Amino acid sequence: MAQALDPAIGGSSLSGDESNGEDRASERAFRLPLLGLVGVIAAVIVAALISATQGAAGLPVGGVLTTLLDAVPGINLEPGLDARQQAILTQIRLPRLVLGLLVGGALGSAGAAYQGIFRNPLADPYLLGVSAGAGLGAVLAIGFGLDLSWGPFGAVPAAAFVGALLAVSGSALISRGPGSSPATLLLAGVAMAALFSAAQTYALQRLSETRAREVLSWLFGQLQTNGWDQVLLLIPYVVICGAILVAYGRHLDVLRVGDAEARALGIDPTRSRIVVVVAASLLTAAAVSVSGLIAFVGLVIPHVIRLLISHSYRVIVPLSALGGAAFLAFVDVGSRTLLAPAELPVGVITAFVGAPFFAFVLWRGRQAPS
């Protein structure tokens, strides 16, 4: 198991030394781990089925399944649900399920991309301050009606995107200063997160009680959605940015070896970094703008994939997307049912699961031979 542990998690990565034989090997002999892929896809399907059949409204499981099958073209079944139950299923529960899949996928793949591009195992949207930046933008948009919308982009995603880019470029700029080490990036992220959180708190204070409560429950992370509209809004971001990140998986693998090697292979390191950071930040911002701050998905999922399946970013990025989708859909079942009919913010559960795992990775990293 110590062999399987990516050095990126180990102590060596904190000194920035990423080039080693294993990476070169993965660069030369790349193959898609079919078993892992099948496993992760199965996890998505299982999580989706559990999520579709469980909920506070207590719809009959058989009725849900027949209704779902009835929707498949070519199959005609008598739906076992009355009109209101059908409305609950198709217009409340299913949009929320799909939103969970999309947000989880976005956070998982963005987290993997950040870890790759910053060559840092602890990089994730939350720790880099991206979420806090996006959060501030969204708080301003929700709380004060700040209207940054342009074209098809709504005000909240646009404001969240601007905030996310500000935060990530702030973190990146600080970490490029003289005397910086890879740890500087995380510390810079902590600084940016603190700055944006402070601005958020200030903004919250200026709000009335009702607005403040709305913004707070958004900050805790929530997958409530008004029908399919938000889901449809999120799909283009996830598909386009996700495709870009998956396509740049090879760049991430090569960049881990070093900038000089990347140039030798015809890759422009600066351009690749910009493309990946913009795509990952846009993805994060889009997810955060509809779901609030959901911590640890972007951190934990890529590590699980790396520990269990592969070290190559060509595998980690797409499988983190699927794994994140499965994880968040599953966790949202808890959000909807643990305190039913009351709601438990989904961000609370992800952090509850994610924080101990994060601690384990840190502990494990110190144990690993360097």
Next chain:
Amino acid sequence: MNLRTTRARPARALTPAVLALALLLTACGADDATDDDATEPGTSEDVADDAPDDDATEDADEATEDEAAAGDFPVTIESEGGTWTLEEAPERIVSLSPTATEVLFAIGAGDQVEAVDQFSYYPEEAPVTDLSGFDPNIEAVTAYDPDLVVLSNDANELVAGLTSLEIPVLVSAAPADIESGFDTMAELGLATGRVDETATLVSELREEIDAALAEAPDTAVRIYHELDSTYFAASSYGFVGDVYEQMGAINIADEGDPDQSGFPQLTEEFIVEADPELIVITDEVDYTADDVADRSGWQDITAVEQDNIVTVDSDIASRWGPRLPQFITTVAEALSAIAADAP
């Protein structure tokens, strides 16, 4: 008689004074509710009876206004803010509680109020400042040189700070039901030397509230009071919910509030499943009744089908103040309309 007794004997100790006032107020209510109650204390009838006696009370107020300001003190007030003896009527009150501000002005103590917090914008003559009640700053509060500070809750260790500066504090907590709201008013009346006015206000409010409650039909209507777009709701354990409970309504939020917090966050699919017959939203949110009706999946809810979505003034519905009867009347009318439509 009771009034005069209270005034004639300076309330040096808290307990007798508050008890006397509480007894007086409770008696008023009981009197309104049941005219033929044989166990009614005779003394309260003077205050609680109908128009002629109200006039008499007002006359008494006018006659004794000066005396009231000077004569009732010292009084002792006791709350989470500690026990304080006020030697004379406070003239520089700082109120960080919008509810308390409304009450202070309604009982004629408005002239004694020096500054109020940013959300105390009712009534209009209240001296609104940028003071915050949620996150109060003790230096900003003391800058107004208050001789009494009224809070709704003790944030930022404000009570300890004011205590060390020997500035009297009255923590006037948000009441959990209609009845304890009267107690809050009584405390404020006592602290400001406005006992008569408070008694008058309370008996008027009792009448109005009882009348408004009586308008509500005697059918169990399923009600959902939404506080914001994330489905925080008012359950029966808060004072708004108490209003619904007294009208005999079934509050769908109760099932989601095992901790009795008063304000649970519900899951959307539960709300639709519970099928409320009346949905109440406040005017503080940035959506309208039409937006609620347009929510996807909500079209089969009875309240949406029958267009029973009521928008209430958020301040009136969240503050136990003198305007409460308006809120009760609004809801009672909506319930009556539902009962009338019912087959």
